[in-house]
Amino acid sequence: MQYNLAIDIGGSKLLIGIVSSDGDIICSDKKDISNVRSDREIITLITDISDKMMLGCDVAVSSCGVSVPGLTDSEKGEWVFAPYSGITNFPIARLLKEKLKLPVFIENDVNASALAEKHFGICRETDNFFWMTISNGIGGALFLDGKLYKGAFSNAGEIGHVTVVKDGHMCGCGKRGCLEVHASGLSIEREYSSLTNLMLTAKEIVYKAKQGEQAANKVYQHAGRHIGMALSHVSNLLNVEKIVLGGGVSLDYELFKNDLLTEFRRNVFIRANENVIIVKTGLHYHASLLGASLLSNLKGG
Ligand SMILES: [Zn+2]
CATH class of the missing domain: 3.30.420.40 (ATPase, nucleotide binding domain)
Incomplete structure (x- = not known):
């Protein structure tokens, strides 16, 4: 069984979990981020929660995936544009890779949801x-x-x-x-x-x-x-x-x-x-x- 760290950044909430390749969420945490304004603050919050979760959860984590609202460039690992929050060309994958010491992948949250429906859902x-x-x-x-x-x-x-x-x-x-x-x-x-x-x-x-x-x-x-x-x-x-x-x-x-x-x-x-x-x-x-x-x-x- 493989385990991945999954991070879902929403408009007002942050959801982080460790998920098995069968789609079981074996641990998760949710934080309100409506008052988090800077992109660096998001990185620190994600790193703190993720490090604690990986320590507390007794499995080897292979990679990290991040889903974000708005436009992404998954090749470059950049969060290109988020409506409302003002984020532009934010190199989120590189920054998280340095902190978490894991390969990090990024995708638009809607594409990520479709992917989940194909693998674990009704499609x-x-x-x-x-x-x-x-x-x-x-x-x-x-x-x-x-x-x-x-x-x-x-x-x-x-x-x-x-x-x-x-x-x-x-x-x-x-x-x-x-x-x-x-x-x-x-x-x-x-x-x-x-x-x-x-x-x-x-x-x-x-x-x-x-x-x-x-x-x-x-x-x-x-x-x-x-x-x-x-x-x-x-x-x-x-x-x-x-x-x-x-x-x-x-x-x-x-x-x-x-x-x-x-x-x-x-x-x-x-x-x-x-x-x-x-x-x-x-x-x-x-x-x-x-x-x-x-x-x-x-x-x-
Ligand atoms: Zn429009």
């Missing part, structure tokens, strides 16, 4: 699928003919920036009407606030929606329709077998499933895509962490 027998993360932002990853497809410039799958509303809300990418600003967790919070004048978190809005509150249900249904529209384009273009939904918002798929599927069917070329399965991940919050543990395989060790 083990599926060669063509699309993974979509719906959380504070929205991202996508492509598995085509059994392989992760990264595109000519390593940025394939950016479904969050597909336009779903002409002249819609302004997006962090610089254009208007992106799926991300009309269906992500943050956009759900904003839409809810504009309907009710209340600033609630997505979690609180979920609670209200489940209690049957009309405004809360409305914002989820609205998001679902935009996601369904975007996914119809994915299906028309790629003819994938499965579309897997992950990320915090997806955990409550039931709140927007009907609207998503109705809009999807309305816009998809149905005869070409009638057997596509749209399903929520079974890996919950751990997809990205499990994917990080697989990165050394992806690079061939």
Whole structure:
């Protein structure tokens, strides 16, 4: 059995674990990093937690994989760009390699999640699928003919920036009407606030929606329709077998499933895509962490 150190850096949380090649997380730790501002501070925090974990966990660790939000250059080991946090061209793999004395691999968190779904999840027998993360932002990853497809410039799958509303809300990418600003967790919070004048978190809005509150249900249904529209384009273009939904918002798929599927069917070329399965991940919050543990395989060790 092989063991890898897996590090999942999110927008506001850091998750670190030691994961077996079978996908068992044998130890893990979670830290809030919403107040961590400098990239060097992140390195120190990761090193401290990882060193303690590797000492306390009685297994030999072979490599370290890091999944991060935003754009990455996995060849150079650089975290190229993270929306919101201001990180640019950060040589995270080199810095961690020096500290941890392990080979370190880095990948975008959405690609890492798709990799985990292929190895440990519901796509083990599926060669063509699309993974979509719906959380504070929205991202996508492509598995085509059994392989992760990264595109000519390593940025394939950016479904969050597909336009779903002409002249819609302004997006962090610089254009208007992106799926991300009309269906992500943050956009759900904003839409809810504009309907009710209340600033609630997505979690609180979920609670209200489940209690049957009309405004809360409305914002989820609205998001679902935009996601369904975007996914119809994915299906028309790629003819994938499965579309897997992950990320915090997806955990409550039931709140927007009907609207998503109705809009999807309305816009998809149905005869070409009638057997596509749209399903929520079974890996919950751990997809990205499990994917990080697989990165050394992806690079061939
Ligand atoms: Zn955008």
